[in-house]
Amino acid sequence: MRFHILTLFPEMVRQGLETSIIGNAVRKGIVELDPVNIRDYTADRHKKVDDYPYGGGAGMVMQAQPVYDAWQAVAASVGYQPRCIYLTPQGRRFDQSMAKELAGEEDLILLCGHYEGVDERVLEEIVTDQVSIGDYVLTGGELPAMVMVDAISRMIPGVLTNDESGSTESLEGGLLEYPQYSRPAEWMGREVPQVLLSGDHQKIEEWRHEQSVLRTLRYRPELLESADLSYQDVKKILKFIL
Numbered sequence: 001m002r003f004h005i006l007t008l009f010p011e012m013v014r015q016g017l018e019t020s021i022i023g024n025a026v027r028k029g030i031v032e033l034d035p036v037n038i039r040d041y042t043a044d045r046h047k048k049v050d051d052y053p054y055g056g057g058a059g060m061v062m063q064a065q066p067v068y069d070a071w072q073a074v075a076a077s078v079g080y081q082p083r084c085i086y087l088t089p090q091g092r093r094f095d096q097s098m099a100k101e102l103a104g105e106e107d108l109i110l111l112c113g114h115y116e117g118v119d120e121r122v123l124e125e126i127v128t129d130q131v132s133i134g135d136y137v138l139t140g141g142e143l144p145a146m147v148m149v150d151a152i153s154r155m156i157p158g159v160l161t162n163d164e165s166g167s168t169e170s171l172e173g174g175l176l177e178y179p180q181y182s183r184p185a186e187w188m189g190r191e192v193p194q195v196l197l198s199g200d201h202q203k204i205e206e207w208r209h210e211q212s213v214l215r216t217l218r219y220r221p222e223l224l225e226s227a228d229l230s231y232q233d234v235k236k237i238l239k240f241i242l
């Protein structure tokens with residue numbers, strides 16, 4: 001999968017994503033990063049990419065021309081018009097199901113805004129989706145784009161190795177992750193739960209699932225509304241809250 005990231009800070013995006021697991025996926029060729037510097041496409045002789053907002057007000061607005069030309073260069077290079085996601089606090093909230101869905105795309109264009117925003121006309125012309133990563137305001141779309149690249153990439157087959165497996169983690173089935181322990185078996189007087197040392201894999205699975213359900217109940221109870229729960233799970237929850 002190829003991520004074409006339209007940004008004024010291509011180095012920030014590259015640096016942030018070339019480390020660790022995503023960096024390995026890039027080196028393996030499963031994921032391709034294509035940070036595109038919008039400034040390279042400005043027709044302005046002073047390399048300007050922003051200007052004052054019509055109607056007045058604070059801040060600067062990213063101009064349509066360089067953004068459009070950067071987008072066109074990407075579309076021309078891949079030979080079609082991939083989905084183009086504009087990162088904005090006004091967008092639809094990014095979540096695990098969106099990450100999974102987007103992992104099926106061949107190419108994605110991520111448009112990172114800066115300043116007070118991007119000229120609405122170029123957004124109308126090129127943007128297919130508007131996405132936010134949460135209800136807080138960031139100074140630019142680069143961090144959200146990096147968050148999306150990470151979350152989407154780890155859903156692509158081959159990005160996670162067997163022992164990093166994607167399917168048994170937090171939010172799969174709508175539940176939080178169970179607690180993890182490693183050696184030593186006792187640390188500062190705290191012991192690892194006995195069941196994990198028992199070697200009984202059936203029992204361990206049951207215990208982990210129960211922990212997932214109870215943690216979700218405790219920390220993110222609103223997730224239970226759309227979680228995959230069995231009759232046994234519901235009984236367990238009722239036992240704890242009644």
Ligand code: 6GU
Nearest residue numbers: 087088133134136138144
């Ligand atoms: Cl996608 N962009 C900006 N600037 N701020 C955000 C955001 C995006 N998502 C949450 N806050």
